[in-house]
Amino acid sequence: xxxxxxGSASSGEPWWISLIKAVIVINLVLFGFAYLTxxxxxxxxxxxxxxxxxxxxxxGTLQPIADLVKLIRKESFFPAAAIDVLYILGPFLxxxxxxxxxxxxxxxPGWTIGGYEVTGYVADVPIALLLIFAIGSLGIYGFIIGGWxxxxxxxxxxxxxxxxQLVSYEVSLALSVLGVVIMAKSLSLVDxxxxxxxxxxxxxxxxxxFGIFILAGTAETARAPFDxxxxxxxxxxxxxxxxxxxxxxxxxxxxxxxxxxxxxxxVTLFLGGWHGPWxxxxxxFVIKLAVILFVFIWMRTTLPRLRYDQLMRFGxxxxxPLATVNAVLTAILVVxx
Amino acid sequence: MQPFGTLKxxxxxxxxxxxxxxxxxxxxxxxxxxPRFRGRHRLHRHANGLEKCVGCSLCAAACPSDCxxxxxxxxxxxxxxxxGERYARIYEINLSRCIFCGYCELAxxxxxxxxxxxxxxxxxxxxxxxxxxxxLLAEPIKRIPVQDADLYDTPIPAYKxxx
Numbered sequence: 001x002x003x004x005x006x007g008s009a010s011s012g013e014p015w016w017i018s019l020i021k022a023v024i025v026i027n028l029v030l031f032g033f034a035y036l037t038x039x040x041x042x043x044x045x046x047x048x049x050x051x052x053x054x055x056x057x058x059x060g061t062l063q064p065i066a067d068l069v070k071l072i073r074k075e076s077f078f079p080a081a082a083i084d085v086l087y088i089l090g091p092f093l094x095x096x097x098x099x100x101x102x103x104x105x106x107x108x109p110g111w112t113i114g115g116y117e118v119t120g121y122v123a124d125v126p127i128a129l130l131l132i133f134a135i136g137s138l139g140i141y142g143f144i145i146g147g148w149x150x151x152x153x154x155x156x157x158x159x160x161x162x163x164x165q166l167v168s169y170e171v172s173l174a175l176s177v178l179g180v181v182i183m184a185k186s187l188s189l190v191d192x193x194x195x196x197x198x199x200x201x202x203x204x205x206x207x208x209x210f211g212i213f214i215l216a217g218t219a220e221t222a223r224a225p226f227d228x229x230x231x232x233x234x235x236x237x238x239x240x241x242x243x244x245x246x247x248x249x250x251x252x253x254x255x256x257x258x259x260x261x262x263x264x265x266x267v268t269l270f271l272g273g274w275h276g277p278w279x280x281x282x283x284x285f286v287i288k289l290a291v292i293l294f295v296f297i298w299m300r301t302t303l304p305r306l307r308y309d310q311l312m313r314f315g316x317x318x319x320x321p322l323a324t325v326n327a328v329l330t331a332i333l334v335v336x337x
Numbered sequence: 338m339q340p341f342g343t344l345k346x347x348x349x350x351x352x353x354x355x356x357x358x359x360x361x362x363x364x365x366x367x368x369x370x371x372p373r374f375r376g377r378h379r380l381h382r383h384a385n386g387l388e389k390c391v392g393c394s395l396c397a398a399a400c401p402s403d404c405x406x407x408x409x410x411x412x413x414x415x416x417x418x419x420x421g422e423r424y425a426r427i428y429e430i431n432l433s434r435c436i437f438c439g440y441c442e443l444a445x446x447x448x449x450x451x452x453x454x455x456x457x458x459x460x461x462x463x464x465x466x467x468x469x470x471x472x473l474l475a476e477p478i479k480r481i482p483v484q485d486a487d488l489y490d491t492p493i494p495a496y497k498x499x500x
Contacts, residue, residue, distance in 0.1 A: 302346045
């Protein structure tokens with residue numbers, strides 16, 4: 001079982017604690033996804049002078065469960081011209097990669113429970129940030145494969161747009177966190193959080209990087225105003241047009257979990273992770289996560305969708321130069337000071 | 338890009354969270370219908386209990402979606418149902434076809450059929466949507482609130498009366 005211990009070998013905790021933590025984190029993230037859909041609909045509803053879902057259970061709190069039951073019970077139809085293996089593989093790839101990345105995000109200081117050292121993360125990988133971007137890029141394959149394999153023009157166009165947009169904005173996204181990496185002198189998220197606990201939150205010196213990260217992150221998760229991959233007025237639903245039932249549910253899930261992971265990453269990199277006064281670490285982490293997620297929902301209600309040329313121009317001509325200049329300036333300042 | 342305009346937009350959406358939603362929560366709150374709302378049909382009786390309908394089938398002739406079926410029969414001194422010579426032995430309206438245009442109401446020479454206020458007509462079966470004479474003669478089970486008649490049911494349109 002040595003391969004399982006890799007993450008926690010340095011802290012000397014037994015492998016089964018990592019396993020328990022992994023199970024807990026995955027379930028919490030899934031729970032978070034389910035209720036994020038509800039909260040998003042509720043918040044968007046209130047912003048549009050509606051109530052949002054309020055019929056299933058008290059205040060609509062059982063709505064995600066009803067949605068899940070509906071999705072699972074639906075027939076898993078299959079387009080006649082679809083490529084079997086890839087069509088089925090697509091959503092699983094997307095969901096798998098989405099759920100993997102949360103493992104390296106630290107959410108607490110670590111505790112001693114029953115004589116065992118329990119760290120506040122599932123895995124501390126020295127290249128955690130790279131790992132997140134690498135797995136995130138793998139997740140794009142899920143979208144592309146799914147759109148291509150379903151043999152539909154809308155799905156194909158949607159997956160092409162997803163591909164172009166995600167590749168374009170990933171550059172800015174990766175460059176925007178470079179400043180943080182330079183300041184913390186580490187790619188490990190645990191070290192970055194520790195550096196912020198000792199020093200100032202990086203949102204203050206890296207405010208430009210934070211802005212770029214949020215904007216590029218919105219584009220990475222294909223949410224409004226950058227939701228061109230699934231522009232419903234033009235493309236029906238984008239790459240998952242031909243998907244239904246729980247396969248569509250997996251795609252939807254992977255999108256929302258990517259959003260949660262991205263928000264978690266924003267909290268970890270810029271907002272000091274779990275650090276905060278009075279309250280315990282995980283609580284602070286969740287509070288900050290909720291704030292970032294609210295900003296994403298807020299942005300979705302407020303801003304209209306960009307045109308495709310605007311999207312590309314914004315990504316390549318505004319965000320990328322800004323992120324580059326920000327990274328270079330940070331490097332110069334860190335070396336000089 | 339107009340950064341300040343965008344920020345203003347964010348302000349507007351945030352402000353609206355704290356406003357009362359304008360949604361009418363339908364099954365709990367039933368919005369009053371207008372006085373001339375055309376809902377489910379009703380058949381009427383005279384004050385002495387005789388049916389107003391004489392089975393002339395003019396409503397069926399006027400119906401553009403052909404959803405009314407009338408089979409008339411002769412009144413006899415022993416069996417008198419309506420005030421006229423004949424009465425409607427069968428009077429059925431297929432509400433799954435009805436378009437609620439109100440032509441039957443206009444065509445009727447005895448004001449025997451009118452369109453009521455009821456609009457909650459969902460059924461689990463299509464057969465249940467065929468309303469028989471007994472159902473149409475009966476009082477509606479559910480009362481639908483009606484808007485203030487003086488305010489809305491003006492015989493002269495407001496734009497003509499005010500000029």
